[in-house]
């Protein structure tokens with residue numbers, strides 16, 4: 618949601634991307650820190666290729682209607698700063714997953730009921746009470762690319778649900794370990810926390826203050 622503020626009062630709540638409607642022309646717009654924003658609207662140079670928007674993921678079916686990276690504003694802005702820092706080294710990010718609607722989490726859990734790799738979605742009294750940090754718009758899956766957009770070698774591909782994807786897996790090549798260390802260092806510089814069992818997954822700082830969401834990815 619985009620919150621429009623005028624004299625410290627909200628004048629309307631709008632959908633992502635609809636910046637003008639609902640607010641008088643010329644008024645100053647402020648996007649609330651907990652709003653979901655489109656990452657590529659903040660920085661079109663960030664590469665976004667979402668396997669869950671295609672059949673080329675571990676489920677074999679497209680789970681998302683669009684390849685769109687939505688994140689809480691604060692998380693997205695941190696990621697933009699990571700991208701800019703990496704650009705100075707001739708590197709960039711390739712984003713694989715961002716906000717994930719709660720119903721998709723339920724589908725994933727039905728396919729992979731293993732809490733090491735998929736957070737269990739829990740519903741109580743008709744409301745989601747536990748799930749993935751992706752359902753909060755506060756987690757991101759990504760890797761590193763070179764200046765030409767080619768992915769750097771990493772310990773495994775995306776969604777490798779094995780110990781090979783664990784951070785510190787001793788079987789990774791020296792180049793993969795070095796590349797992963799660069800990614801972890803870049804993400805840590807903006808406060809992102811790495812998930813021990815999936816080298817590609819990072820949680821945004823303060824994720825616990827964002828609620829679980831079921832809104833569709835297309836809104």
Ligand SMILES: [Zn+2]
Nearest residue numbers: 756757758818
């Ligand atoms: Zn993830």
